[in-house]
Every structure is written in C-alpha cells, then in structure tokens.
Amino acid sequence: MAKRIEVSGLNVYYGDFKAVEDVSMTIEPRSVTAFIGPSGCGKSTYLRTLNRMHEVLPGARVEGKVLLDQQDLYASGVDPVAVRRVVGMVFQRPNPFPTMTIFDNVASGLKLNGVKDRKKLTEVVEKSLVGANLWNEVKDRLDKPGASLSGGQQQRLCIARAIAVEPEVILMDEPCSALDPISTLAIEDLIEKLKDRFTVVIVTHNMQQAARVSDQTGFFNLAATGKPGRLIEMGATKQIFSNPTEKATEDYITGRFG
C-alpha cells in the first residue's frame, strides 16, 4: 500500500485553454503533501489529474507523465476506472450517497468491486469507520441514512468510503472548507493517522492547515488571469513556511496577496 507518485512535464488543458503548465514533482509514499495557492491557480485541477477525475469534464486532456510506482496512469490502454480504484478522492463538500445508509455508503466501493459476502463487508465497514475515526459515533446506527450525520461526520464518512477500497493514494480537494473548526480538527487528526497507510495529497486554502498536516508543500500560482497555473515552489513544509526560495511564495504565505 501507498505508492510513490512521479509527475513530469504535466500540462492540463480544457479544450484550447491551458489550465496548468509544466508541473513536475515527486510525492513520497506514506507522506502528506499539501498544495496551496490563490483561487484559480490550478491546484485542484492538477490534483484531479492524479486520478483522472478531470476527464469528467468534456474536452479535458493532459500532456506529460504521471507515474504511480513506475506505471504511467496515462499510458494507452489504462482505464480511468481502474486508476480511480487505486487513487481515491475526497471532495470539498461531503457527498455521501443520500439514499444509502451509513453502512451502504462505506460498502459502496466494495460492492462496485463485486464483493457480496456480508461478513467480509461488515468487517471492512467496521475497519474503515474505525480508520476514519467515526466508528464510535455511528456504530449503533449503521442503518440510518448517511445524510443524517453532521457535516463533519459526513466528511469522515466519505473518507471511510474512500479507504474502504484500500487505495494506494488518497486525494483530498479542500476537504475542510465546508466544515466548522471542530470538525476541521477531527479531519486533520485523521489525516495524520491516514499517513501511516496511505499517500495523502491535499489541496487547501488554509495555510495553517497545510503547515499543520503536511510534510511537503507545493505552492501554485498563475502569472495573470487567463494564464496557466504553475508550480512555483515545492519543498519540505517547514522550509516553505520559514524560508521559501521564491519571492512569490513568501508574499503568499505572509498574506501579502491571495
């Protein structure tokens, strides 16, 4: 479990529009990597190329390579569906399936993979909910709808759903931006714990959050509106926040713009 991601020379396009330009980076297994940067700088777009979720939008395409332990996610013959089973994702707004119970939400990924054995499902659901720090709060009401949970609980439910299929990598697209501070803290604690088993990549608008949870931070920026976003600087989180190399990074983290 947990694999190294190597990206080289990645460009992302929406139709003719180049959204992200020339990104190269290495993400170590069992680490937390945060992407920060102003709105529209392409960090979410870039994150979504790591499990080919950007392809949901028509006209989206990439150039360059994304290697997951030497395997190119964009090689011909690679099915995006298979990629997403290995690289899971948690979204900005908690999105449990509204018609499903808490149990079925967590089990949904396994069911898609054809697991039907009730005993196995029960086992994995418990393990995943424990892994998402949610088990104690919901163990007596697994048959209640997922939508009956609070926002923070729903987001942890979504994390449980993502880890239930045992992915290698978990991508998180601003997972706390719709949550209150207490729920945010719960998710941050959870990210710390997830790192033991998974490679975690998180996009956040909250620089304190990036500083708290990540080992490595990448700063994205764009030259001007309509220009593609670029990776300006990437390094150990401590270094980025205390002693950035680039002027733009320093301006951003000290709040001078963005």
Added chain:
Amino acid sequence: MSSTDGTAPPDRPADGKKLELGPVGHLGDRLFSGMAHGSGGLVILIVAFVGIFLLALAIPSLARNESSFLFSRVWEPGASPPRFGIAALFYTTLISSIIAMVIAVPIAVGVALFTTYYAPKRLAAPVAHAIDLLAAVPSIIYGLWGILFFAPILRPVINGIGSALGWIPIFEKPPTADVGVVFTASVVLAIMILPVVTAISREIFAQTPIAHREGALALGATRWEMIRTAVLPYGRSGVVSASMLGLGRALGETVAVLIILSVPNANDPWNSSIFAGGETFASKIANNAAEFDSPEKTGAYIAAGLVLFVVTFLVNSAARLIVARSAPGGKRPRKIRRIGDKAQTEGAAL
C-alpha cells in the same frame, strides 16, 4: 473604503435626520400578489365546478340505476328502468393504461439516460427534440396511424404472445382477426405518453448533483455503475411521478383510443383478454355522444365520466404526493434527524 477618511458617504442622511423607510408593500407588489392569489383561486374554482357539474347531472341517473354501478358490466342506460355499471369500462381503461406505462417507462428512462449521460452532445439534442416532437402530434393522427398502419404490423406479435401465453386469461388468443384490440391501443398510448415521461426523467437525471456523480466515479465506478449508484436513486421519485403523469394522460386519452378500439358486439360474452376489443371510459362516452337524448341516459355517461375524473385526479394527486414526500434523492426531509441534535432523544428516533 470611503468611510476611512472620516466623512460620511453621501447616501447616508446627516445626523438627527429621520430615515425615510416608506410604507409596507408597494403598489406593484400588492397588484401582483392579488393577481397571483386570484389565478390560484380561479383554478381551484374551475376544478370544483367541473366536479359539481358532473355530480349534479349524474346523481338522478345513479338514483334510478337498477344495476350495481361499480361492479356491473351491463350498459343499458336507455332501458326502463336504466341499468348500467362501469366494471368493464374501468377494467379496459386501467389495463390499457397500465400496459402503456409498462411499455413506455423503461423506454423513457433509457432514452433519458442516453440523452443525459451517454450520447455525444451533437446527438443528444436531436434525439431529445425528436422525442419532444412526439408530443406535438395530434391524437387523431395517432389514432389513424395506429389503426391503419401500426395495427397490422402488431398482428404477428399479438399472435405470437397469444400462442405462447394464451392459457393466461388476459393473453387469451384473439377470437377474431380483428386488429382494433386493447393491446394495440396500449402500444399507441405508450408512444403518446413517451414524451412527457422522457422529458421529466431527463430533467431529473440531469439535475443529479455533480458531487454525487463524482463521488461514485472517484470510487472507481464505470459509467453504468455511476448511474446505478448516483443517478437512479436520485431520480427515482421523479421517474415515479413522471410515470403517474403519463398514466393520467393515458387514462383520459379519447380520440386515438376511440379510433383504434373496436367495440365488441353487444351479444358477445365479455372478454378480459387484451387481444380483444373493448371500450374505455373516454371512448365509450365519445362513441355514444350522439345518444345523449334524454337527461337520464346522459346522466349515465356523465357518471362514467365522473369516475374517470376521480381516477385521474387520484393518480395525479398521488404523483404530486410522491414528489412532495420524497424530494430528489429519496431524501425525506421530515424524517431526517441529525444524530448530534440535542433536542432528539433516543425514544423520538424510534
């Protein structure tokens, strides 16, 4: 920004001056509110008047009726004393509409899914328009097309089903080579209700929040699996209500059914097979409109019309109720309780 320089912005009144807040409600608001209320009331009034009209004219005939109105299949409103019952009409109306729904709904759901999630854009729009166009065809055209062109084509199908499943009474093999049978009418009705069911289903499927769809895709769902886990559960209530609206339309359809269905000979025994002719409420009334010569006879037909009115009313209300009870996504807002709610006790949850 301008307040930082110490002077008040120009649109704020100077100290001590009272703010002019004006009276509550502008003329335009009141006028519009009155019109909206008026139109709403008018619609209810019209429906009520139709109901009252039907009741008032039906009651005298019903009072003199010698047969069981609801359970008899006899229809002799001209006899003295009159004898009439709606059982046969009710059966034919219901079975033809239900078969129409069984045929139309899966096709409608398929077309709606195709146009929303499968078809490339340049194909989706023309297909959607073509289906919408079906709604613009007048029902008399459907009737003519149905009996002259479509019925002969259906004949082998009817014979096939009749031979295979003829031992079940409703599929009993047709006694004559007549093409104007209930099944033919049902298929034509299915085509007629296809546009409305498709349009509503398409609408609701397209509204599936992208968050739900991406949630499924991010778990490694294929397109069909995404539809199964996110789109169909979200759209279920919408499809049910669309089907009910289609059913309502099929129940009341007159001209097409009138042209297609052949009226069974009065001396023949009643036949429950869908491969026989028959009469629906609407076709019966339309067929005999020339006979409305005495108030008593007219009253019998109006009583039948009243039943149709009530049935379609109930079907439509059921559709509305389903839509209201389960908002898209099958969420039942009234039942949702947040687990963290302080107000909620364990007992209240159960």
